[in-house]
Amino acid sequence: MATADTIKVLLIEDNADHSFLVKTNLNSKGKYHVEVAQSGEQGVKWIQENPSRFDIILLDYHLPDQTGLDILRRIQSISRFIPIVVITGLGSEAVAVEIMKSGAKDYVIKSGEYYKALHITIDQVMEKHKFEMLNIQLQQQLEERANKDFLTGVYNRHRFTELLEHEIVSAQRYKRPISIAMIDIDKFKEINDKFGHKMGDFALVSISDTLKAQLRSTDIIGRYGGDEFIVVMPETDYEQAKSTFDRIQAALDTFNKKGQFPTELSLSVGISSSAETYDNLIETADLAMYQNKQAKKRGAA
Numbered sequence: 001m002a003t004a005d006t007i008k009v010l011l012i013e014d015n016a017d018h019s020f021l022v023k024t025n026l027n028s029k030g031k032y033h034v035e036v037a038q039s040g041e042q043g044v045k046w047i048q049e050n051p052s053r054f055d056i057i058l059l060d061y062h063l064p065d066q067t068g069l070d071i072l073r074r075i076q077s078i079s080r081f082i083p084i085v086v087i088t089g090l091g092s093e094a095v096a097v098e099i100m101k102s103g104a105k106d107y108v109i110k111s112g113e114y115y116k117a118l119h120i121t122i123d124q125v126m127e128k129h130k131f132e133m134l135n136i137q138l139q140q141q142l143e144e145r146a147n148k149d150f151l152t153g154v155y156n157r158h159r160f161t162e163l164l165e166h167e168i169v170s171a172q173r174y175k176r177p178i179s180i181a182m183i184d185i186d187k188f189k190e191i192n193d194k195f196g197h198k199m200g201d202f203a204l205v206s207i208s209d210t211l212k213a214q215l216r217s218t219d220i221i222g223r224y225g226g227d228e229f230i231v232v233m234p235e236t237d238y239e240q241a242k243s244t245f246d247r248i249q250a251a252l253d254t255f256n257k258k259g260q261f262p263t264e265l266s267l268s269v270g271i272s273s274s275a276e277t278y279d280n281l282i283e284t285a286d287l288a289m290y291q292n293k294q295a296k297k298r299g300a301a
């Protein structure tokens with residue numbers, strides 16, 4: 001029975017004698033749980049069904065259906081984070097180099113009582129893998145900090161601009177609609193002056209959370225200025241964008257009714273859309289947002 005500390009091993013090996021020796025020896029150590037796939041296809045199927053089922057894969061180089069390298073590449077296309085150790089009966093340096101270049105973390109020569117030292121290789125690979133995962137996690141955190149607004153978690157202006165350029169190029173290439181929305185929090189200065197900057201921050205976070213909850217995963221949200229947000233909505237025409245922001249306004253109305261904020265939050269929104277020319281979309285949305293804000297002021301006068 002596997003426990004939280006157990007290393008879950010998938011052995012892909014068609015030779016019953018070798019798989020018995022490997023499994024028996026590893027299981028005797030008390031910290032490994034070994035499952036045996038007798039073909040590459042079976043091993044790939046198990047990984048496809050549940051990539052987290054295994055911590056490490058021992059992969060025989062010679063298999064009846066495909067070579068070990070073919071299977072290695074297929075596994076990596078499913079999950080590139082599962083460490084793989086290739087077991088080969090060929091003592092060729094060229095084969096070893098090919099194995100490592102293809103992404104295996106180590107290799108073992110199938111000679112003598114090789115299976116008795118497999119636990120050492122597994123432990124070394126798993127220790128190295130742990131540090132690699134920590135480095136990847138740290139790199140992701142650093143990239144996120146560089147690309148995201150620290151307060152709201154949406155993209156900062158620089159990163160948003162890069163993503164927007166990519167979406168516009170894609171829209172131009174395939175002649176697809178794209179919409180941009182400029183969003184300004186009404187009376188934000190008054191919120192800061194009357195209730196303090198912590199409440200101003202709370203307003204920014206509440207608005208960004210509302211946008212995240214209501215927009216699609218393919219929509220891109222950026223913080224454009226102090227109290228301004230900007231959204232790009234790929235493959236979205238004006239009517240669809242307007243409908244989306246009607247829904248966002250309804251969600252904000254629901255938030256206001258909960259009384260979590262000392263005053264009602266409201267947004268001025270400008271939308272620009274196009275499926276033909278993609279120049280000046282931001283400027284057009286910004287002008288529409290300004291007009292929306294001015295119309296509100298005239299209505300309150």
